Amino acid sequence: MLSYKAPVTDIKFLLEDVFKYYDHYQKHAEFEEATPDLVDAIVSECAKFCENELLPLNQSGDKEGCTFNDGVVTTPNGFKEAYKQYVDGGWQSLSHPIEHGGQGLPPSLGMVKSEMMGTANWSWAMYPGLSHGAMNTIQVHGSDEQKELYLTRLTTGTWTGTMCLTEPQCGTDLGQVKSKAEDNGDGTYNITGTKIFISAGEHDLTDNIIHIVLARLPGAPAGTRGISLFIVPKMQTDQQGNIGAANNVTCGSIEEKMGIKASATAVLNFDNAKGVLIGPENKGLECMFTFMNTARVGTALQGVCAAELAYQNSLIYAKERLSMRSLTGKKHPDKVADPIIVHPDVRKMLMTQKAISEGGRAMIYYTAKLVDDIEMAKTEKERKRADYRLGFITPILKAFLTELGSESANLGLQIFGGHGYIKEWGMEQIVRDARISTLYEGTTGIQSLDLLARKILLNRGKSFKQFAFEILGFCKDKSMVSSNPHKAAMNRFIWPLSKATANWQQYTLRLALKAKKDRDIIGSASVDYLMYSGYVTMAYFWAQMAQAAYEKLATDVENRDFYRAKIKTAEFYFERMLPRTKSLAETMMADPKTLMQLDEELLSFV
Amino acid sequence: MLSYKAPVTDIKFLLEDVFKYYDHYQKHAEFEEATPDLVDAIVSECAKFCENELLPLNQSGDKEGCTFNDGVVTTPNGFKEAYKQYVDGGWQSLSHPIEHGGQGLPPSLGMVKSEMMGTANWSWAMYPGLSHGAMNTIQVHGSDEQKELYLTRLTTGTWTGTMCLTEPQCGTDLGQVKSKAEDNGDGTYNITGTKIFISAGEHDLTDNIIHIVLARLPGAPAGTRGISLFIVPKMQTDQQGNIGAANNVTCGSIEEKMGIKASATAVLNFDNAKGVLIGPENKGLECMFTFMNTARVGTALQGVCAAELAYQNSLIYAKERLSMRSLTGKKHPDKVADPIIVHPDVRKMLMTQKAISEGGRAMIYYTAKLVDDIEMAKTEKERKRADYRLGFITPILKAFLTELGSESANLGLQIFGGHGYIKEWGMEQIVRDARISTLYEGTTGIQSLDLLARKILLNRGKSFKQFAFEILGFCKDKSMVSSNPHKAAMNRFIWPLSKATANWQQYTLRLALKAKKDRDIIGSASVDYLMYSGYVTMAYFWAQMAQAAYEKLATDVENRDFYRAKIKTAEFYFERMLPRTKSLAETMMADPKTLMQLDEELLSFV
Incomplete structure (x- = not known):
């Protein structure tokens, strides 16, 4: 059974001593409220929620997986209840703007929260996690009406959101997107096409799901310059958000995957589904990629999460499992053998995991400051400067940390020996869950290019x-x-x-x-x-x-x-x-x- | 869907041109029959069996897994029929001595066969594979009666065998073995204890399973010097091999594992199960380890198998999947995008897989000659010399090739991008199946020590x-x-x-x-x-x-x-x-x- 305690001491060390976060928060008037006392309280409350509510659903979620039945996806037992607690606790709105129902705390604090949630239960954390992309996109490119209707509900977590990019014939190469949008002449569009690999594309946690969809308008240029962006809700609503008829978006199936089995990965069929244009025509890719860096840093985080969870559990096992004697003489002569932590090679694996987990966390926290800077930039010049720095370090974080996260997960499995290969210990699940991280949001090869x-x-x-x-x-x-x-x-x-x-x-x-x-x-x-x-x-x-x-x-x-x-x-x-x-x-x-x-x-x- | 063609050209190149196998066979009078014609015929027949019978059961075996019901283990659909074909074709007896029903061909040829079988379907291949350890042990340490009763039936494949070493508290550190043997005074012993991680420990392929079990006699010294070796059949028989009552060996459960799901990994409870001593009292570990090197080379092979299967399938995909354009200019202007094989990083992954697969195969074939030399040594000095050389290279093969096999499998998954993470393509299964190889038969850490x-x-x-x-x-x-x-x-x-x-x-x-x-x-x-x-x-x-x-x-x-x-x-x-x-x-x-x-x-x- 996996265990997890949030690394609160390390988090505080990074915030206070390494990156002087409170000086940074004081520089931004909007973040003045983020005082040490408030942040400590948030971290400790979040730690409790993650340790007590999310962790216990991690292995059971993997075992049960999501079930698909005639278009309906059911998440594993307990997921819905945990999501309700999460929403009721105000966690989804933590670092989003006050004017749309958020608490206005810094994005960096959202990253701290996401790390703890993702370590305790990455699959569960993907449902609220995917919403951030949709929220950010609507916030920057949406009209006031779109913000009023969609953004406020995404911010509170009443609804969740997705990003619908990939199609069967293309993932990286989005110029090949074939989905079509037809203008109905009344401000709405009919969207038709098939999207695959849509995380949180269908589930039972909320009454509505807001899809952000890439599609082509009639006569649009070929390739990447002819793609527009649409908001397509699963359920149609009035402007007050009252849910009406189902939109023509159906979930055709969910994927059977190596890991993150509790996270539904949907095939979505859009068949003249009603949607609205967001951002300018044919500029969909640019709009969608406004927050690409942030999304990629969010995926880099999975490397740290996998490293931390694997490390904590390997360390416990290495202190308990008795096998052979230290080559420098018995360390525990009272026991039938020494615990394996006495063996230098086991130590090397543990230290590697520790160095990855803590080093990776530091890389994330450094980068999270840049995300704050972008959001709070007073001038376009300031924003661009921060975005530039963020853009440089993002592919390094995404590819390097996810590769090392997988390494740490595999070292954890290895420390457990044969037991690491058995499901009940949970170590092989960390390997399987982490394995997606070097693929989605741009593979290691794409990040490197x-x-x-x-x-x-x-x-x-x-x-x-x-x-x-x-x-x-x-x-x-x-x-x-x-x-x-x-x-x-x-x-x-x-x-x-x-x-x-x-x-x-x-x-x-x-x-x-x-x-x-x-x-x-x-x-x-x-x-x-x-x-x-x-x-x-x-x-x-x-x-x-x-x-x-x-x-x-x-x-x-x-x-x-x-x-x-x-x-x-x-x-x-x-x-x-x-x-x-x-x-x-x-x-x-x-x-x-x-x-x-x-x-x-x-x-x-x- | 995974595909596989046996790399016959490469096999012939190694046998004939690199390692001059036919000169080597001619040096051993017993192997004179292994002429190029015969070997070519065997390789091509074996390739057919692997490609047509074993490969189609690879992914279905993973999906179905083994089922456990009140002590009875059922292998996936088709496994039993394939095993019958294998036995009827004389494959199990290929490289075992003629006097016990074998065909007397060289062990190296058995390795060639094992590579093809293991690439097409590693999980299936473990059932006949595990028998070799039991056969070798009985051949060297067994009495004439034991050989007559057990060895002949293991050689033909009528029964299969296991090696029962690991217990819940110990795997590597066998000095901690607790299972007990009591002398019944009539040449039989009552064996009591729990063994775990027993591959092929229970299944429905044969009527009987012959367990080779480590246990302690009363008053035996503590640690590794007090362990004896016993033959404990699942079913009791008379000396003619007619099956009688069940022995007191029950399968308590099978493990839920990360991979090799079609291979049953049993918990076996011995409760005063009847067995016979094999080899001298308290020398069980030495007897069991006589063929440790051979068994470990057999596991090293899994690295080559994983590398080859991953490579073949990634190569097909890399030629078909269209994404982006070559940085040096369009290579297929007629197509919507270039196939990903034009991208240098994809090439690098493919070439790495190719180098691992072919380099690993060469390492195995070199080593297989040493195994032949040991078996055919005329003097103890000759045998020791070959065993010495084999003993040196074995840990390198086992650890290095299994680590690189996992690397190749992971590269294969990576080449498939997001599709690599989806079960239907089979690539993630290769990663899961290969992951056991750095653990069993001594972890990478143990090999290195x-x-x-x-x-x-x-x-x-x-x-x-x-x-x-x-x-x-x-x-x-x-x-x-x-x-x-x-x-x-x-x-x-x-x-x-x-x-x-x-x-x-x-x-x-x-x-x-x-x-x-x-x-x-x-x-x-x-x-x-x-x-x-x-x-x-x-x-x-x-x-x-x-x-x-x-x-x-x-x-x-x-x-x-x-x-x-x-x-x-x-x-x-x-x-x-x-x-x-x-x-x-x-x-x-x-x-x-x-x-x-x-x-x-x-x-x-x-």
């Missing part, structure tokens, strides 16, 4: 330079030449971090030059390049955490052990994980020829 | 030196200074291979020296060390395959494309996979302190 081709090469490395400059600035600030009282201790992190960052700059430049001669180097290097970037980025945050821990060691006697553990985990990261960049550096610079020279038809002789 | 602590440090690196010497001998033989006509072309493989091998020698020596001061370095380095060893070993076989391909290019015009593809895949391996050793070299030499310094209690603050 986004990073290298678009975010770096297309803007001549500007956002990259900015980030590298930030890291090197930190290094300078904390190193031997500065007035940092901890500089002597910090140098063992600062030196390899500066070196890795300098190498990162060099490799980036070399790849840019090579790409001018051979475009295939981009795709051939991209995934290794992204992973390289991820390890350097995570090193930056481990160094920041170490610095903050040194600072607190002197003043916060009560939590000394926590800070010492942080510093030792940083040491682990720098000695055992950062060196993974060595191999990546070599393979990403290899000639694309080794990939492309073999003719397609010669790849197999069976 | 076996390699570094036992196989290397305990015998002062003798078997390691021998293998490194063999690789360096090959390098010398094929390089610039030799008369090899392909030496110029081969040097791009020989140089990095020699260098990696020289480094391997150096790191091994340095670890041995460090281990004298700090025993924890063994467990702290072992897994990275094993993976390092795996990459160098696989490089050795890729270089051998490249050499053989160059030799054949000149003479075998018909298959030129095949040899060219081999050479280009070798290039891929050396440029893109061997560099993984760089990071491993650094992390394996890191101080164990980074793993062990953090007090157990400080690993978590939740």
Whole structure:
């Protein structure tokens, strides 16, 4: 049986000591209310809800799955009740604007909440989670009427929302979208087409579901420039939100998947379903992608959730399971064998999980500040600046953290030995659930192309330079030449971090030059390049955490052990994980020829 | 729907050109019959059986699973019929001694058969597969009566066998075994205890199941030196094999697992079940481990099977699925988009799968020759020499190939994008099925300790030196200074291979020296060390395959494309996979302190 306790100490450490969140909140007048007292109270209440209500539904949800019967989807036992509690507790509205029924707290706080919910029960958390995309889209691109009718109800959680992009023939390549919209001349449109892989596309948690749908108007240009965006509710309503007849949106089936089985993944058939246009004609992709970065950071979070849940449970098991003796002599001579935590390889797996989980959390919390900045930007220039920084780091977070989340989940399974493969322990479920995270919201390959081709090469490395400059600035600030009282201790992190960052700059430049001669180097290097970037980025945050821990060691006697553990985990990261960049550096610079020279038809002789 | 064609061209290439199997067979008088004609016929018949009978039961077996009802286990539809065909075709007896009803063909040929069966349907293949351990054990340690009664029926496949080691409290650490055996004074023993994780422990394929069980006699020493081995049939029989009353062995339940769902994993309750002693009292573990290496190589095979099946299916999909355009310009302007195989990152995943599958197959075929040598050794010295070599390479094969098999399976799922996560395509099943392989028959951690602590440090690196010497001998033989006509072309493989091998020698020596001061370095380095060893070993076989391909290019015009593809895949391996050793070299030499310094209690603050 899986267990979970929210990592409240670590959360507070990041908010207060590493990222100085309360200074940040004070900078935004709208967030003044987010004081330490209020945030602590919210975190602790949310922790309770997640530990007591969501966690117990995690394994049962996987076992029962969703059931499909003639278009109707039933979620596993307890899901509906938990959703009601969630809505009644005001959790859905937490970080949404007051004018549409929200509580107006910062988006970053929503991320803290989402991490706890997602760790306790990722599948359940997808139902309210998917609404955020719809809410954000309507908030920015919707008319006042659309906001009044849909946004307020999505904000409270009365209804949920979806994003309907994928069709059978296309997921990544949305230019191939075929769904059609016909103008009824009365402000409504008839939408026809088939959408697949629609998370939360059909369920029994709410009376209505608001679909945001990509479709083509008659005569629209081919490809990505001819796609418009529509709001298509499952049930038709009047402007007061009273539910009327069913719209012509039917759920054709739900997918049988490897994991996240309690999350319904629907095939939706739109058959002249009534909808309204949102945003300008043929600009649907742009509108939909306004919040792509935020959505992708939300998926990156799944890596942290999987890592944390796997770590907590492996740690308990490693202390309990007795097998063999330590090679340095019996550690528990009173027992029939030593607990497996005495074995260095088990320790290595646990420390890797710890470094991923805490390092990943730091990456998310850093990024969540940028999301706040975008939302609260006073000028377009401010907004663009924050969006630019967010856009650079997002593909790194999404791909790197989900890959490492899967690694941590697999290490957890491995620590359990044969028992990890058995369903009742829950470890194999974490592996199965986490496995989707490197696929949806853009695969690891797509994120890597986004990073290298678009975010770096297309803007001549500007956002990259900015980030590298930030890291090197930190290094300078904390190193031997500065007035940092901890500089002597910090140098063992600062030196390899500066070196890795300098190498990162060099490799980036070399790849840019090579790409001018051979475009295939981009795709051939991209995934290794992204992973390289991820390890350097995570090193930056481990160094920041170490610095903050040194600072607190002197003043916060009560939590000394926590800070010492942080510093030792940083040491682990720098000695055992950062060196993974060595191999990546070599393979990403290899000639694309080794990939492309073999003719397609010669790849197999069976 | 998964598809599979046996890689017959590659199999023939390895047998004939790389490993000169027919010279090897001619050296053993017993194997003279294994001529190219006979072997080709067997391979092609076996391929048909696997492609036509076993493959179609692979996904349906996963979907149906085994059912348990009051002690009775029912295998999925079609399993029983396929097993009957298998037995009627004489497949089970293929590589077992003639005097017990076998066909006397070489064990290596049994490995070729097992690879095809295991790729088409690993879960099904486990039922006949598990028998081999029981057969081998009885053949070496059994009395004439035991051979007559049990071995002949296991050889024909009339009955199947199991190995009952694990108990709830212990898997790896068999010194904790609690099951008891009481001497009835009439040559029989009453066995009592609970065994778990017993593959093929209960099923409906045969009328009887012969369990080989570890248990303790009264007054036996504690730990591993007090365990004896017993034959305990499911059904009691007379010496003629006529089935009588049920023995007191009941199946308490079968496990709900992540994968290999069509393979029944039984909890067996022995309650004064009648059995007979096999081998000397208290020497049970030694007897059981006689064929440990062979069993582990059989599990290493699962890595190759997963890699091959994932590769074949990803390749088909990558040629069919249309998404986006090549960055170097449209490749199929007539189509709505290019097939994803044009994208370098997809190519990289495919080439990685190909390199794993073919490189892994080569490692298995090399090792299978050693298994033949052991079986056919004329003197104890010969047998020991071969066993020594086999013992060294076995943990590398088992851990490295199963880890890489899982990697390939995951790459396959990734190539399918979101569709890879959906059950109907079968790709996620390969991931789930393969995931057990790094756990059973000794986890990756255990294999790594076996390699570094036992196989290397305990015998002062003798078997390691021998293998490194063999690789360096090959390098010398094929390089610039030799008369090899392909030496110029081969040097791009020989140089990095020699260098990696020289480094391997150096790191091994340095670890041995460090281990004298700090025993924890063994467990702290072992897994990275094993993976390092795996990459160098696989490089050795890729270089051998490249050499053989160059030799054949000149003479075998018909298959030129095949040899060219081999050479280009070798290039891929050396440029893109061997560099993984760089990071491993650094992390394996890191101080164990980074793993062990953090007090157990400080690993978590939740």
